[in-house]
Structures are given as C-alpha cells and as structure tokens.
Amino acid sequence: QVQLVESGGGLVQAGGSLRLSCAVSGSIFNINAMGWFRQAPGKQRELVATITSGGSRNYAGSVKGRFTISRDNAKNTVTLQMNSLKPEDTAVYYCWVPRAGANDYWGQGTQVTVSS
Numbered sequence: 001q002v003q004l005v006e007s008g009g010g011l012v013q014a015g016g017s018l019r020l021s022c023a024v025s026g027s028i029f030n031i032n033a034m035g036w037f038r039q040a041p042g043k044q045r046e047l048v049a050t051i052t053s054g055g056s057r058n059y060a061g062s063v064k065g066r067f068t069i070s071r072d073n074a075k076n077t078v079t080l081q082m083n084s085l086k087p088e089d090t091a092v093y094y095c096w097v098p099r100a101g102a103n104d105y106w107g108q109g110t111q112v113t114v115s116s
Contacts (some may be wrong), residue, residue: 002026002105004095009110016114017083022095022107024076033098034071034078038091038112048093049080063089085114 024031035050049069050058051086058068068081078095095107 002028002097004097004105004107006093006095006107009093009112010076011113011115012085013083014087014114014116015074016085017081018079018085018112019080020093020095020110021110022078024078024097024105025096028076030098031076031097035096035098036069036078036080037094037096038089039094039109040088040091043091045094051078082112085112087114087116090114102114 002070003025004022006020006022008018010018012018032053033050036048037045038048039045044089046060048060048063048068051069051071053073059067070080090113092109093112094109097105098104
C-alpha cells in the first residue's frame with residue numbers, strides 16, 4: 001500500500017514563507033513525476049508545480065518565481081518551498097504522484113492559510 005504524507009502547512013502572514021514536505025512510502029519504485037496541487041474553497045483543484053526524476057520542473061504561472069519544488073529520489077520525498085506568500089495562495093495543498101493506467105496517488109492534504 002502506498003502512502004503520501006504531507007507536512008508543513010500552517011498560518012502565515014502575507015510576504016512570509018512556508019515549506020511543505022511529502023514523504024512517499026510503500027510498494028512504489030522508480031517514481032517519475034511528483035508534484036503539488038492546491039484547492040481553494042469553492043474552486044477547482046489546480047496544479048502548482050511538478051518535478052521529474054531527472055529534475056525538470058514546471059510551475060503554474062501564479063507561483064513562478066515565488067515557489068520552488070525539489071525532491072530527493074533516494075528518499076522518495078518532494079518539497080515545496082513557498083516564499084512571498086499571498087492571501088490568494090490560501091488553499092489545501094496536496095502531494096501528487098501520477099500513475100499511467102491507474103488512479104493517481106494523493107496525499108491527505110495540508111492547509112496553508114495566508115493572512116493579509
């Protein structure tokens with residue numbers, strides 16, 4: 001059984017920083033892409049950032065230049081460093097590991113709240 005466990009959410013003032021981490025455990029090997037999604041109240045879940053096993057990164061336009069995604073392939077962890085946070089970044093953030101031909105893996109979500 002595969003589990004994705006996130007940590008690091010919380011409450012921060014606008015302009016502040018938070019670091020989210022996700023640890024993937026269980027029977028899973030050679031993970032290619034990993035990433036983060038977020039979902040704000042009343043909105044659809046949206047992609048925030050992805051990273052491949054080779055280190056190629058992709059960011060949503062709204063977070064580019066402020067967020068940095070990284071990973072440790074040996075430990076199956078992925079991290080999202082979030083700087084210059086804005087109130088519109090408030091959302092539940094989900095760790096994500098896609099799977100070809102099967103349901104993707106998702107974490108339970110961690111709340112990020114940015115106050116103005």
